[in-house]
Amino acid sequence: MQALVYAEVGQPLEYHTSVPDPIAQEGETIVNIRAAALNHRDVYITQGLYPGVVTPIILGSDGAGIHEGREVLINPSINWGDNPRVQGRSYQILRIPNPGTMAQQVAVPAENIVSKPAHLSWEQAAALPLAGLTAYRALFTQGQCEQGQKVLISGVGGGVALFAFQFALATGAEVYVTSGSADKRGRAEKMGAKGSMDYKDTGWGKALGKETGGFDVIIDSAGGTGFQELFNAVRPGGRIVMYGGTRGKIEAISPQKLFWKQVSIIGSSMGTGKEFTDMVNFVDQHKVEPVVDSVFSLKDGQQAFDRMAAGLQFGKIVLTTD
Amino acid sequence: MQALVYAEVGQPLEYHTSVPDPIAQEGETIVNIRAAALNHRDVYITQGLYPGVVTPIILGSDGAGIHEGREVLINPSINWGDNPRVQGRSYQILRIPNPGTMAQQVAVPAENIVSKPAHLSWEQAAALPLAGLTAYRALFTQGQCEQGQKVLISGVGGGVALFAFQFALATGAEVYVTSGSADKRGRAEKMGAKGSMDYKDTGWGKALGKETGGFDVIIDSAGGTGFQELFNAVRPGGRIVMYGGTRGKIEAISPQKLFWKQVSIIGSSMGTGKEFTDMVNFVDQHKVEPVVDSVFSLKDGQQAFDRMAAGLQFGKIVLTTD
Numbered sequence: 239m240q241a242l243v244y245a246e247v248g249q250p251l252e253y254h255t256s257v258p259d260p261i262a263q264e265g266e267t268i269v270n271i272r273a274a275a276l277n278h279r280d281v282y283i284t285q286g287l288y289p290g291v292v293t294p295i296i297l298g299s300d301g302a303g304i305h306e307g308r309e310v311l312i313n314p315s316i317n318w319g320d321n322p323r324v325q326g327r328s329y330q331i332l333r334i335p336n337p338g339t340m341a342q343q344v345a346v347p348a349e350n351i352v353s354k355p356a357h358l359s360w361e362q363a364a365a366l367p368l369a370g371l372t373a374y375r376a377l378f379t380q381g382q383c384e385q386g387q388k389v390l391i392s393g394v395g396g397g398v399a400l401f402a403f404q405f406a407l408a409t410g411a412e413v414y415v416t417s418g419s420a421d422k423r424g425r426a427e428k429m430g431a432k433g434s435m436d437y438k439d440t441g442w443g444k445a446l447g448k449e450t451g452g453f454d455v456i457i458d459s460a461g462g463t464g465f466q467e468l469f470n471a472v473r474p475g476g477r478i479v480m481y482g483g484t485r486g487k488i489e490a491i492s493p494q495k496l497f498w499k500q501v502s503i504i505g506s507s508m509g510t511g512k513e514f515t516d517m518v519n520f521v522d523q524h525k526v527e528p529v530v531d532s533v534f535s536l537k538d539g540q541q542a543f544d545r546m547a548a549g550l551q552f553g554k555i556v557l558t559t560d
Numbered sequence: 561m562q563a564l565v566y567a568e569v570g571q572p573l574e575y576h577t578s579v580p581d582p583i584a585q586e587g588e589t590i591v592n593i594r595a596a597a598l599n600h601r602d603v604y605i606t607q608g609l610y611p612g613v614v615t616p617i618i619l620g621s622d623g624a625g626i627h628e629g630r631e632v633l634i635n636p637s638i639n640w641g642d643n644p645r646v647q648g649r650s651y652q653i654l655r656i657p658n659p660g661t662m663a664q665q666v667a668v669p670a671e672n673i674v675s676k677p678a679h680l681s682w683e684q685a686a687a688l689p690l691a692g693l694t695a696y697r698a699l700f701t702q703g704q705c706e707q708g709q710k711v712l713i714s715g716v717g718g719g720v721a722l723f724a725f726q727f728a729l730a731t732g733a734e735v736y737v738t739s740g741s742a743d744k745r746g747r748a749e750k751m752g753a754k755g756s757m758d759y760k761d762t763g764w765g766k767a768l769g770k771e772t773g774g775f776d777v778i779i780d781s782a783g784g785t786g787f788q789e790l791f792n793a794v795r796p797g798g799r800i801v802m803y804g805g806t807r808g809k810i811e812a813i814s815p816q817k818l819f820w821k822q823v824s825i826i827g828s829s830m831g832t833g834k835e836f837t838d839m840v841n842f843v844d845q846h847k848v849e850p851v852v853d854s855v856f857s858l859k860d861g862q863q864a865f866d867r868m869a870a871g872l873q874f875g876k877i878v879l880t881t882d
Contacts, residue, residue, distance in 0.1 A: 324797030325823040380824075421730035461815035477645030483815025491813065493783035493805025498647040502702075503825040505818035 241341035242539040247286035248376040252458045253439045253537040260337055260345040267313060273364035274339040275300035276555045277497040279544050292335055300362035301331040301339030302354055309354040313514040314368045322510050342559050347378040349544050352515060355522035365528040365554035369397035373519035374459050375509035376479045377402045386452035395422045395530035395552045398481060401531050408524035422552055443467025460485040529553030563663035564861040567616040569608035575859040582659055589670040591634060595686035596661040598877045603868050614657055621654040623661030624676055624685035631676040632688035634668050635836040636690045644832050664881050674837060677844035687850040687876035691719035698779050698801045698830035699724045708730035709776035717874045719805060722851050724779045730810040730846035739831045744874055750840035765789025782807040796821040803828045851875030
């Protein structure tokens, strides 16, 4: 089969046309991939930031395709385990050390297959799984977002941030966004953001908190010193949900503010099988259209990785098989 | 009536025998106090740490007594409001700027009166309200503590910490404690603690986390640099609930650890009317006996304040009226 192969740190990804087809192990099944999507983790792996990855390997956690004549999505959360609070020890994100979705075929557990909502194109469908699942758990399970609440999404260009933004809008929340890019802020406002802030401006959190009365739910993947702005923007009783930490450690949290305002800081990552099914049903019901930044063919995969590494995307970067 | 009056920062509390009786305003009723208890907030107020307290004033948030022939406790959470997540703008802790419980009578909203469990003495009953409510919300509502879970209570000599410890034991959790005092650790172990740590020891959090497999719920009121030990002791999916911050700001939280371990840091303060009723029912059902450190008569009130300021207590310090 055709596949995009990661062989070595710092070297371009290799497009091969005669990689052996995957073989389904017990409990697994084969999906014929029509489209795959990139996540930051794929790029980080090619930069050598994930220790212990054995190469050569086919990357990719997001895939949509055909399974025994049915159009399906793949839940990238594999072997979550029994505890809805946290993934267990045998947990995998599709699917290191096994091959991923950037190929014509992938072997996955049969229980990870879910029907594709009919309104989604292959590209949109491939854009959904990992980022949609992460956004859904962060926003609803952990953040307890409800209709009428005020929600703030930081760094709105990213895949998870955009889904959190769209899901919050779909559920009837009043949504604000931040981005360091005026272009991205403008695009979010066109999509329905009530307001936006440049997170590079000093004091924006306090100002926006005052203007809005504060946020019930804040979804962040940056952390770092900018976290103080979020802490200033959260309303009493509010939840700050973190699904990433690209800006590093969080400093100088005041316990007094935390307990008197009854604020929670909640870590969130990926999601359960039930959350995946709920998320896909939510997307189907609300006809959410995933934002596809750009589409590349599998053989041009390196260009897709370069685009993500440069941080230029607004929405998901997708690869298609022929 | 007799009352203990706080007149001026740095001056001893004054015991008066002819303070005018309180007058019930609309929705209020008068309780004849049999015993009151101290909380840190009372001491902090006499140290001038709460701005805007108008003197002279009768302090005291904890009281038990007689209301129209019935033995009652007073819920110190006044005007919480409609949102169970957080107290509203007109919230009072019994009951600045109004007079408190360190007197023969106090006026409180009629809805704040709850029947005293029969197994409690007046001293035990007075020890319960504020600390019991704070512990109940922190442990159960915010911490989601359940039977069979592992729980860590920091600084076990304090009133809230002791109730959290006793409630966790009563609910069938496996409970560990920390204290800087070997005597307090020993007493907690006699009461049923599975183990204890001196929080002044470096690296105790990682060691205890390894030994126990980590804690589902940690209840803390210190914060500061010692928070890292708690963060090292929490298990994946666990909750660190903070109801105080005597050691200052929390530094250097790793977002990666937070999100990948799906850990929450949750602020908690006081509780709702429903939580107060639930807490009193829990104490009644499990026959929890509040730990009374010492009892002073109202006229010796300053000695009680001195004892709390010195941090020597294990359990609550109680004042009785004659």
